[in-house]
Amino acid sequence: xxxxxxxxxxxxxxxxxxxxxxxxxxxxxxxxxxxxxxxxxxxxxxxxxxxxxxxxxxxxxxxxxxxxxxxxxxxxxxxxxxxxxxxxxxxxxxxxxxxxxxxxxxxxxxxxxxxxxxxxxxxxxx
Numbered sequence: 001x002x003x004x005x006x007x008x009x010x011x012x013x014x015x016x017x018x019x020x021x022x023x024x025x026x027x028x029x030x031x032x033x034x035x036x037x038x039x040x041x042x043x044x045x046x047x048x049x050x051x052x053x054x055x056x057x058x059x060x061x062x063x064x065x066x067x068x069x070x071x072x073x074x075x076x077x078x079x080x081x082x083x084x085x086x087x088x089x090x091x092x093x094x095x096x097x098x099x100x101x102x103x104x105x106x107x108x109x110x111x112x113x114x115x116x117x118x119x120x121x122x123x124x125x126x
Contacts, residue, residue: 034065040072043073055076059080070102074108079115082115085118087121090115090116090119
């Protein structure tokens with residue numbers, strides 16, 4: 001990964017965390033090539049910056065553009081669903097996790113349980 005990409009990832013993560021979504025989108029859109037780290041930086045920043053809906057939008061956009069999410073991406077997407085109380089998207093992401101065999105990761109399993117517990121549906125988390 002090029003050094004400029006590392007700097008852009010950092011900027012995207014930081015500006016999305018401080019509620020400057022317009023600038024975060026601009027940084028992301030101007031990246032000549034977006035790596036999984038680029039998307040993770042942006043999704044993490046949005047999720048941690050109380051912009052869960054936007055984080056989920058970027059997660060869906062990343063998947064639409066054909067990039068494969070990893071455990072980091074999934075953790076932030078689940079966190080966003082949990083914060084928003086978005087049961088439908090949460091179940092869809094859980095299905096995606098099972099299909100991609102990402103449920104072998106302990107942190108991902110804990111995030112699934114946490115998400116369903118926040119909905120009051122603990123039985124789905126097992």
